[in-house]
Amino acid sequence: MFLYEEIRAPLREPSPVVDGMSAAAVTLSAARAAAYAPADEAADRRHRERGKLDARTRIETLLDDGTFSEIGVFAEHRAVGFGMEESHPPGDGVVVGWGRIDGRRVFVFAHDARVRGGALGxxxxxxxHQLFDLADACGAPIIGLNDGGGARIQEGIDALAGFGGLFARNVRASGVVPQISVILGSCAGGAVYSPALTDFTFMVEGTGTMFITGPDVVREVTGEQVSQEQLGGATVHAETTGVASFVAPDERSCFEDVRTLLGYLPANNQETPPEAWTPDPADRRCAELAAIVPADDRAPYDMRLVIADIVDDGEYLEVHERWARNIICALARLDGKVVGIVGNQPAVLAGVIDIDASEKAARFVRMCDAFNIPLVTLVDVPGFLPGVGQEHDAIIRRGAKLLYAYCEATVPRIQVILRKAFGGAYIVMDSKSIGADLSFAWPTNQTAVMGAEAAANIVFRKRIAAAPDPDAMRRTLIEDYRDELMHPLVAARRGHVDDVIDPADTRRVLIGALDMLAAKRAATPIRKHGNIPL
Structure with missing residues (x-):
């Protein structure tokens, strides 16, 4: 029988020491230093000349100081042919690991564009794949810092299969943990579909680009001359396509914006968003609202001022701020608790709902529902945007996405009607008839199939035409219609609105209602999934 001391004795033999470290430790240290050094000095210089940080610096800038743990530092490709055997840079062009943001764990990866252009092998x-699996198992957000040219051509189908595995994991994690993509350089070809599958996409102006086919291919196939920036730069995706949720002027400010967004999101779909203390009183009256919103239902105003007056400390984070500006989607807090706000914007297109607004709001509603964020809907909508273009571009199908998203949502849902709430647009903006838990209205609310002028011209067309003074008769009938069917209490009397409130009490009423609804439990039908009209 061996004694413990006999077992331990061989371990006490001194190891060779070089400058205070074992030879093995020196070897490891040298290998790690080599792995951290740029594989291509020329590529590193070009990268920095564009004002871009290297992959590890990007991660360290994003995360809390000293919290990054990297894995796969020494991983190398095993491809042969096409010059691949001549270079085996450690890490194979991507840095992956985990760390913390404001003390909360996140998983992160960063393409290293200095290694074969950041192309995936x-x-x-x-x-x-390992990083996504870990994030899924641990229930923590995933942040991707993208700066790569797509699939690695030299590795052929193996690279394509790698992207396939990534896309499958994007979908598996969707609605389970928050996924954030940051576009810091090129993102082309199949590589764009991973960011497209995530919840939020950030782009840096001047360096971030996204497109399926680049300018050279476009020129070859269509004859069109276009630059990378014109084809898929940050401005294009922020204002025209809606691909970019947020845009930043530089990398460091972009990372600050990512940190801000994460402050509104839970770690996963089993948790609630983090609460924050606020000095803003829950019963604070919003006296400015009456001055912000004109009583004249045709006068424009900025719904962002309404949101700022209602939420904690006037602070909110608008998503897709530069796209589909006729509707607003924002994350904010009420009494320290995160809420998602959807509001028509009367300052743009009178606040009508069109195709882009429908898709923008639908995606936001579904994100909030997935991550347990209650919804507050601020309504001032004259209807859907009419026109041949909208009809031919499928406003029926695409507008139904917002309707579907609200009907499917099980989080607490509160509607507030400020002024106009006309036609199908009223229904779509989370009316009680499609499942809103509570509906409140201001005394300026008008809820009807359409405005009084249009309604009178249709309903009383023959009577107006037969009158001795058609204009006088029209004015009279318009007022009659307004008094009978658009009175501020009509919807409340019929049970479609729960209360007509003083605008100044909006914050207090919302906070009280959300506090009650915090205990909401919603049953959903047993099914594999619904069939949203995509």
Whole structure:
């Protein structure tokens, strides 16, 4: 029988020491230093000349100081042919690991564009797959810092399969943990579909680009001359396509914006968003609202001022601020608790709902529902945007996305009607008839199939035409219609609105209602999934 001391004795033999470290530790230290050094000095210089940070610096800038733990540092590709055997840079062009943001764990990866342009190969992909699997298992957000040219051509189908595995994991994690993509350089070809599958996409102006086919291919196939920035730059995706949720002028400010967004999101779909203390009283009266919103239902105003007056400390984070500006989607807090706000914007297109507004709001509603964020809907909508273009571009199908998103949502839902709430647009903006838990209205509310002028011209067309003074008769009938069917209490009398409130009490009423609804439990039908009109 061996004694413990006999077992331990061989371990006490001194190891060779070099400058205070074992030879093995020196070897490891040298290998790690080599892995951290740029594989291509020329590529590193070009990268920095564009004002871009390297992959590890990007991660360290994003995360809390000293919290990054990297895995796969020494991973190398095993491809042969096409010059691949001549270079085996450690890490294979991507840095992956985990760390913390404001003390909360996140998983993060960063393409290293200095290694084969950040293109994805088989080992590169396996590192990403492992990271996603860890994030899914641990229930923590995933942040991708994208700066790569797509699939690695030299690795052929192995690279394509790597992307396939990544896309499958994007979908598996969707609605389970928040996924954030940051576009810091090129994102082309199949590589764009991973960011497209995530919840939020940030782009840096001047360096971030996204497109399926680049300018050279476009020129070859269509004859169109276009630059990378014109084809898929940050401005294009922020204002025209809606692909970019947020845009920043530089990398460091972009990372600050990412940190801000994460402050509104839970770690996963089993948790609630983090609360924050606020000095803003829950019963504070919003006296400015009456001055912000004109009584004249045709006069424009900025719904963002309404939101700022209602929420804690006037602070909110608008999503897709530069796209589909006729509707507002924002994350904010009421009494320290996170809420998602959807509001028509009368300052743009009179606040009508069109195709882009429908899709923008639908995606936001579904994100909030997935991550347990209550919804507050501020309504001032004259209807859907009419026109041949909208009809031919499928406003019926695409507008139904917002309707579907609200009907499907099980989080607490509160509607507030400020002024106009006309036609199908009223229904779509989370009316009680499609499942809103509570509906409140201001005394300036007008809820009807359409405005009084249009309604009178249709309903009383023959009577107006037969009158001795058609204009006088029209004015009279318009007022009659307004008094009978658009009175501020009509909707409340019929039970479609729960209360007509003083605008100054909006904050207090919302906070009280959300506090009650915090205990809401909603049953959903047993099904594999619904069939949203995509």
């Amino acid at each position: 088989a080992v590169f992909a396996r590192k990403l």
